Amino acid sequence: MSSEKMSLYERVGGEDGIERLVNIFYSKVLADEKLAGFFSNTSIDRLKNMQKEFFSVALGGPIEYSDMDLSRSHQGRGIRVMHFKGFVDHLIETLSEFDLSDDDINQVITEINTYVTDIADDSEAPLA
Numbered sequence: 001m002s003s004e005k006m007s008l009y010e011r012v013g014g015e016d017g018i019e020r021l022v023n024i025f026y027s028k029v030l031a032d033e034k035l036a037g038f039f040s041n042t043s044i045d046r047l048k049n050m051q052k053e054f055f056s057v058a059l060g061g062p063i064e065y066s067d068m069d070l071s072r073s074h075q076g077r078g079i080r081v082m083h084f085k086g087f088v089d090h091l092i093e094t095l096s097e098f099d100l101s102d103d104d105i106n107q108v109i110t111e112i113n114t115y116v117t118d119i120a121d122d123s124e125a126p127l128a
């Protein structure tokens with residue numbers, strides 16, 4: 001893990017900052033009718049845990065992710081690239097409410113986009 005990524009995690013306020021990010025992001029995702037349905041059978045606790053890990057990964061926080069199989073927990077749910085992109089759009093909006101530079105935000109999005117093949121069922125579709 002690079003120190004640059006660590007400092008990004010720290011710049012949003014470490015664990016407390018992640019908690020705030022999760023709350024903001026979570027309300028945006030669930031208010032989006034294209035995305036909310038994916039979470040209709042998910043408990044709020046599980047969803048928030050997912051998002052905490054998601055942000056810790058995105059921001060290069062101290063979370064061991066190597067043994068987590070994102071493909072197993074997402075493939076077959078019917079998540080498409082368009083949903084993944086919607087999710088990422090909410091992420092961009094959330095991050096822009098924090099005191100981060102465009103470079104920081106781009107770094108996070110670039111990192112998150114690498115997971116599209118694990119998450120979306122039609123990930124051969126172009127991201128851009």
Ligand code: HEM
Nearest residue numbers: 038039042043046050053054073079083084087112115119
């Ligand atoms: C890089 C992006 C993402 C990351 C890092 C991520 C991470 C995770 C993690 C860590 C879990 C928990 C896995 C488990 O309990 O076994 C999870 C579950 C889940 N994710 Fe994601 N996720 C991402 C994108 C998405 C997207 C785009 C959607 C839908 C639009 C989504 C929908 C779900 C659902 C429905 C679950 C199951 C929750 C449950 O068990 O009830 N995820 N995700």
